[in-house]
Amino acid sequence: MRLLLNTMEEIAPDFSFLSYMSDHIGFYGTIKNSPADFVVTEIDVTGQLVTEVNEGLQTLPSNERNFKKAKLSPKIKDSLAGAARDICEAVVEKVDNVFEAQDLPDREADQYNLFNTLLSLDVQESLNNFACSVRSAFECKASGGAQCELSLGQFPDKNARAGVHSAVRQTFPILLTFTRSSEILVKPNLDYQELSLLTSEEEADKFFTFLDAKVENSRFTFQPDVCKEHRTSVHHFISKKFGKLVETKSFSEKDTDGLQKVCITVRFRERKGSSGKRQRSEENPDIFTAFTLEKENLETLEAISYLASSIGVLPSDFSYAGIKDKKAITYQSVVVKKVTPERLRGVEGLLEKKGLKIYNIHPTCQHLHLGQLNGNHFSIVVRDVRCHTGDTSEDLEKRVHEAVRNVKNRGFINYYGPQRFGKGQNIQSHKIGLALLKGEMTQAIKLFFTPEEGDDPVNKAKLYFLQTGDMKGTISLMPAYKVRERMVLRALNRYGMSDEGCERGWLSIPHSMRIFYIHAYCSKIWNDATSYRISTYGSKVVEGDLVLINQDTNETTSLSDRVHIVTVSEEKEEIYSMHQVVLPMPGHSIRYPTNQVGEWYREALATAGLHSCKFRVGSLQMNIPGCYRHIIKYPYNLICEPIIETDAQSQENYSEHSISKNATLKMSFKLDASCYATVCLREMMKCNF
Structure with a gap:
């Protein structure tokens, strides 16, 4: 196992060393000769092809999604939602006062009006005392209290949590709120402390109240400031901390005495198409x-x-x-x-x-979630079908039928496919993900812009960037369709190539794009762990394996409660089947097998420098809880038929012609969500694509 780990980081996601489920010989063929040779149609949660959905049909209600939610009675839900609305209305009224009069109302009266419906008097008193202690620490310029947290209790209902978050931040701008599971906690707002050193506490209070409310078309104006250097410091602070949300500008005007006054005004950035x-x-x-x-x-x-x-x-x-x-x-x-x-x-x-x-x-009525599908239907054309080099068999038809039968009956190892990692030889997505997990933001940017071989416009632009560091010039060279690269370059041009600037670069692209790279690394670990599991234990369920039980239970059963560790007696009695065995994708909320595979995970992560990784990248707003993935999967409705081609015209005949050398095959099948057709074909054909 040590030898495997020592070489693992040096090997790109090369599928040639991964295991197979069956020992048939397979056959050679090529796929994706053109996009039309590989047609993928999503199957929605009702089992219907998305191409067959009728217009006007509503998407499924939220209870069709397998999410863990707190079960509250309708009466309680209505009460909490009403309380949240009351809080929001009170907050809006308070914010209006801030924007129009720039004068905060009495804190104690507001605190009672905002919190009495959701927080007990004891919690309100603790919150007030906590805010006072934080303010005292800030006034003394002490940082020791910056690590303190205060819990406000558990709030299972989303509306209630939103109300509490808004109320606390509006009433106590000196504090930040955050959620851990369904628990709301507060901590000191260190950005507030930094601003209060540049302005008065009163202005800091008003600014953070304005910032948290996010009222459209609203503005906030600081008191007149005659010192240009001080105004520059305020501009830089706001741009550094909140530049993606707001913009600042200095306005000059004369007062009644004819003296020139300069004020800094802050406004929310407009969304532009x-x-x-x-x-x-x-x-x-x-x-x-x-x-x-x-x-x-x-x-x-x-x-x-x-x-x-x-x-x-x-x-x-x-x-x-x-x-x-x-x-x-x-x-x-x-x-x-x-x-x-x-x-x-x-x-x-x-x-x-x-x-x-x-x-x-x-x-x-709502957005979609990743994984909110039943699977995918594939219609694939495999061209240039023939026996493998070295296979002396003259019966290609036998090879194909044997392969199809084995995959139907025994399934395939559910590896993540090559498209999960990118097809470049110099850099793959999983390496970027590893750098992000380790907090190496600058290295991740360099990997992101590592060019491949060739002199196409994209590679030329990437090479120019690495050689010169000229962001503006690289933007002019980068093709317009490379949206991610251009967004990152614009951020780097604004903030520079420091660690903070690179963080800004990553934050400039959507969350789904950022987390894709970390998922790619976790997927590589899963592939390697699965290959090790198969080579060590084969297709038998053994002690220490993880199995997924009660797969048909409803959403009230959490995933962690459905993952079971196989015992010695269960192994002997063969209680479980291989199709129930799962392996974890690394994350902060998963369990590892208790056999040698679990040790493999620990050693693999340690070798990669992730032995203490929490699988949270706070600076990039990424949280990786992990998940479980079945080792074995099966295709459904698998059909394999020859296509007889004449004079560049494809004519299908499924009954009168047998498979001949250099034939073309048409395959169609369905796979569960997150399964890869290329991996299924790899098992069938014994080819690495």
Whole structure:
């Protein structure tokens, strides 16, 4: 095992060393000769192909999603929601006072009005005392109290938590709130302390009240300041801490005595679409529009960026159930918020120019979650089918039928496919993910811009960046369709290549794009661990394995309660089958096997420098709880038929012709969510794609 770990980091995600489930010989063939050879259609949670969804059909209610939620009675829910609304109304009224009169109302009266519905008197008193102690520590310029936390209790209901967060931050700007599970905690706001050293505490209070409220079109103005150096310090502080949210500008005017006054005004940044105009007033955060997205030869994230640019919203306003192949024609469900169906229909023609089509546009009630699908249907053409080099058999048809039968009966090892890691030889996504987990932001940026071989425009731009560090020049060289790279370059141009600047660069791209790289690294660990598990124990369930039980239980049963460690007696009695065995994706909330595989995980993570990793990257707002993945999966409705080609015309005949050398095969099958067709084909054909 030590030898395996020593070489593991040096090996790219090369599938040639991974295990197989069956020992048949397989056959050779090529896939993805063109996007039309690889068609992927998403299957929604009802088991229906997304291409068959009728317009006007609403997406499933939230109880169809397998999420763990607190069960509250309707009466309690209504009460909590009403309390949250009361708090929000009180906060808005208070904020209006701040913006218009720039004078805070009496704290004690506000505190009672805002909190008495959700917090007990004891908790209110503790909160007030905690805020006073923090203020005293800040006045003394002490940092010892900066690590203190105070719990306000458990709040299972989301509306109640939102109300408490708003109320605390508006009433006590000197504090920050955060949630741990369903518990709300408060801690000192160190940004407040830093600003209070530049301005008065009163202005710091008002500024953070303004900042937290995020009232559209609102502004905040600091007191006049005659010192240019001091104004510059305030500008730099706000830009450094909140530059993505607000912008500052100095305004000069004469007072009644004819003296020149200069004030700093802060306002929230406007969201702009591709036209540079403010977004249309029809946008509403409660509006959700669902549609089926057809893309060809595009990554899902690239397609989403195109959609966002065309409509004039942010990529983060879109949600989808899964990421689909690039070199393929794919169909998947997507939901966009704050955009009406009529507005979405208005850009259909523009999207077609970029290789995108949208269908089945209809209003819905909520966004999608990753994994909120039943699976995918694949229609694949395998070309140049023949026996493997060195296989002396003349019966290609026998090889194909044997392979199909084995995969149907024994399944395939559920590895993450090569598209999970990127196809470049110089750098793969998992290496970037490892650097991010280790907090090596600058190294992650350099890896992100490592060019591949070739002199295409993208590689030329990346090479230029690494050689010169010229962000502006690189932006001019980078093709417009490379949305992620251009967003990162713009941030680096603004903030520089320091660790903080690189963090800003990563924060400039949507969360789904950032966490993709960390998931790629965790996926590589899972692949390697699975290969080790199969080579060590084979296809027999052994003591210390993790098995997933009660798979048909409802959402009230947590995943951790369904993962069971196999005992000695259960191994002897063969209680469990191999299809129930799971292995964990690394994270902070998972259990590891108690046999040699668990030791393998610990040693692998230690070798990579992650022995103390918490799988949380706070600076990038990424939280990796981990999950469990079945080792063995099976294809459904697997059909393999020859295509007889004549004069470049493909004519299908499934009954009169047998498979001949250099034939073309058409395969179709369904796979569960998060399974890779290329991995299923790898098991069947014994080819590494």
